[in-house]
Amino acid sequence: MGRPVMIAIAGDSAAGKTTLTRGIAKALGQDRATAICVDDYHKYDREERRSVPFTVLNPDCNYMDIMEQHLQLLALGRPILKPVYDHSAGKLMRPVPVEPRDFVIVEGLLPLHSKLSRACFDITVFLDPPEAIRREWKLRRDCKDRGYSPEQVLAELERREPEAAAYIRPQRQWAxxxxxxxxxxxxxxxxxxxxxxxxxxxxxxxxxxxxxxxxxxxxxxxxxxxxxxxxxxxxxxxxxxxxxxxxxxxxxxxxxxxxxxxxxxxxxxxxxxxxxxxxxxxxxxxxxxxxxxxxxxxxx
Amino acid sequence: MGRPVMIAIAGDSAAGKTTLTRGIAKALGQDRATAICVDDYHKYDREERRSVPFTVLNPDCNYMDIMEQHLQLLALGRPILKPVYDHSAGKLMRPVPVEPRDFVIVEGLLPLHSKLSRACFDITVFLDPPEAIRREWKLRRDCKDRGYSPEQVLAELERREPEAAAYIRPQRQWAxxxxxxxxxxxxxxxxxxxxxxxxxxxxxxxxxxxxxxxxxxxxxxxxxxxxxxxxxxxxxxxxxxxxxxxxxxxxxxxxxxxxxxxxxxxxxxxxxxxxxxxxxxxxxxxxxxxxxxxxxxxxx
Structure with missing residues (x-):
């Protein structure tokens, strides 16, 4: 197994990561590209998160050490058993096997957070739409696809802001x-x-x-x-x-x-x-x- | 993190692996010993196994490559995100983080199947009770704890025998x-x-x-x-x-x-x-x- 080319597409929730990724993965074709989302490394499900003092934007809310380990394995051309977070139900599911193909596209909230994970990538990308646009996108998507009410999404955006400033936006410097x-x-x-x-x-x-x-x-x-x-x-x-x-x-x-x-x-x-x-x-x-x-x- | 001492306790279903493991883990204490069961690397849940042409004893029914990878990681003192198979419900669950302590006790059906996984262990053990005794133990446990009827257990034992001969008992030579x-x-x-x-x-x-x-x-x-x-x-x-x-x-x-x-x-x-x-x-x-x-x- 050869080593794949790895690209990271980082950005806040609803910054357009999936839209950007989809067209590239499609252009490369399923037999050449593997796309994963590192938000699957969430430690807690939606219910459990009600009683933890941070949001999913916080590294402490994610198995960062395992994310790093899995990115390193993929970069070496090795398979992983990837955890799965179901966004629509807000639940952690059974893991799935992932084999790196020629190209591995990694999108998510925190792929550029640590030095160890950054070192796995050939190309690093950060998406930073104006906040007003991102909020509008998040409102639309979370209400439509994830079963939240507009009030819930707005409250969550508020709650997340300090952690977005502390952990998400600083990743821009590494892109x-x-x-x-x-x-x-x-x-x-x-x-x-x-x-x-x-x-x-x-x-x-x-x-x-x-x-x-x-x-x-x-x-x-x-x-x-x-x-x-x-x-x-x-x-x-x-x-x-x-x-x-x-x-x-x-x-x-x-x-x-x-x-x-x-x-x-x-x-x-x-x-x-x-x-x-x-x-x-x-x-x-x-x-x-x-x-x-x-x-x-x-x-x- | 130092490298732990690793022991494998292999054997067929209901051979007494858990009983043997429990006393050792207890003697070492939770802060010194990590015990895992590699049957958690099953690929299919109980329902899905109805439509696959082999039983859980078959390496093809298990993520053997991931099991090897995780054993190697543990042997190096690294954490893993271990899959979880719930024996009582017969379902695959969300994975759990496992950190190797000073001693790692690995029990299961196939920990000695491949050369790569055998190489991870300092000590290898195989349990081989007489078949009559094992069947009796399996009958008692599976009916009591796993919701099977005696007829189902006996039919399953029959169905598994060729794979027990092909994959489980040959591990004895490596112990x-x-x-x-x-x-x-x-x-x-x-x-x-x-x-x-x-x-x-x-x-x-x-x-x-x-x-x-x-x-x-x-x-x-x-x-x-x-x-x-x-x-x-x-x-x-x-x-x-x-x-x-x-x-x-x-x-x-x-x-x-x-x-x-x-x-x-x-x-x-x-x-x-x-x-x-x-x-x-x-x-x-x-x-x-x-x-x-x-x-x-x-x-x-």
Whole structure:
């Protein structure tokens, strides 16, 4: 068994991790990609959590040592017996066997929390949508799929905030790539507004060179700008406007795809960019294609 | 975290593994001993097993690769998240964290099946009671504790026999110590008959020297005889008669206890030999004391 390429997609609850992951896993195919969620390493079920003094965002609420162990095993190409947390029922279930395929996509709340787990990844990603957007997404999903009332979700968001600040958001500093989906200024945040993507490419890994197809002219719907991140570190900021016409995004997609070392066919997979059945976002497609590029390149 | 001493206690269903383990774990104390059962690595619950072409005795019915992995982790002093099979309900449950303490006692159907798992143990034990006795024990336990009818147990024993021959009994060859509890010839096998123990000590590990307190005179209630095992290999056979008076067994116990390198107090722990609440067997006590000696010696 060879060693797989491992990518971490970290972010707070309802930050869009699953949507981002799904398109990449689909593009790679089930026989090449294994996707797991490390929120399965919760120690307590929903009922038990009522009597513990912290939320699921807290490392103490998760088997972090076992998560690290399992990530190390997967990174070595070994199988694991992964615990299972059923989000809809809020219960811990019987574990399932997981075999790492060529690519392992690990998403969840805390995959970048510890040095030991970070060391398992070839590529690290952090999703940081504006809080207002994330709250809206969480409200919608938790009420629809997880049986909570809106009041419960809002109270939980409140309760989680100190731990989000202490444990979730600090993981951003360890990401090679951060992705922020946000509504275009002045266009509101209704469900149907195509979101823009602000993708920060840190020089901690080698990214595809886009300087020959993009400029830093921010009147263009897709542009690339050298900026300083909040912490002062230099970073390339790739901006994809929510209303970018397909033609503009295709130029970037083509440029990324052509920089693959191994021939992967003439066009990027068309499973990218889907954020709801039948709905496509150019911003999402480009974000996914970038991650796909990194996965395929790390394999060569 | 240091590496623990690991002992395997293998044998067929209802061979007396739990009874043997319990007294040793109790003697060591909860803060020094971790006891696990590797039957927890069953792949299927009772309901699912109705539609698979093998019984739980078959390695294919168990996550053997994960069992090996977990034994290796424990042997290195690392924690595991152990699956849980609930025997009374016949269901797979949420896993539990297990930390290896100074001594790890691993009992179950298949801990000696593979070379990789055998390599994890300092001491290997196989329990092989006569089939008639084991069937009686299984019948009693499965009807009382696991909700089966006598007919179901007998049918299951029948169904399991080919796999017991193929996978369980071959593990005997890998044991440093085999233990056979059997009724004294001519005394029947009623529940209250004190059983004799025939303990084979293979020269694969160093045993306490009993030749200075025992002879091979088989008219004595406790004796030690050099014999050939069924496969022709030379082995020391320690026989403890079911009706051995306490005085006879105490001579042996004292001799074993005195050969410990580290001072463990003047007398062996009195938790040994209990096979039912308030019932003591000298044969069981000596078997347990021998294993305890090996565990303590391997620690020094």
């Amino acid at each position: 090679d790539i951060t992705i922020r989906f946000a509504p275009v200024a002045g266009h509101g945040s209704a469900a149907d507004t195509p979101l823009s993507a602000e993708i920060l490419l840190r020089p901690t890994i080698v990214h595809p060179d886009l300087s020959h197809v993009l400029t830093d002219d921010d009147r263009r719907t897709v542009h690339l700008k050298l900026i300083r991140d909040g912490d002062g570190r230099p970073v390339d900021a790739l901006h994809v406007h929510g209303y970018a016409p397909r033609g503009d995004s295709e130029v970037v997609e083509k440029a990324i795809w052509e920089q693959l070392s191994m021939d992967q066919g003439t066009a990027p997979p068309d499973s990218l960019g889907e954020y709801a059945p039948g709905k496509r976002s150019e911003a999402l497609a480009i974000a996914q294609l970038l991650l796909l590029w990194h996965l395929l390149e790390a394999r060569t | 440093d110590i085999t233990i056979r509890f059997a009724p004294v010839a001519g005394h029947g096998s009623a529940a209250d008959t004190p059983l004799s123990a025939e303990i084979l000590l293979r020269p694969t590990i160093v045993h306490p020297d009993l030749s200075h307190v025992l002879t091979d005179d088989d008219r004595r209630t406790v004796h030690l005889k050099l014999i050939r095992d069924g496969d022709g290999r030379p082995v020391d056979a320690l026989h403890v008669h079911g009706y051995a008076p306490r005085g006879d067994s105490e001579v042996v116990e004292k001799a074993i206890w005195e050969q410990l390198s580290m001072d463990q107090g003047t007398a062996p722990p009195d938790s040994l030999g209990e096979y039912a609440p308030g019932k003591r067997s000298e044969a069981l006590a000596i078997a347990q004391l021998l294993l305890l000696w090996h565990l303590l010696e391997a620690r020094t």
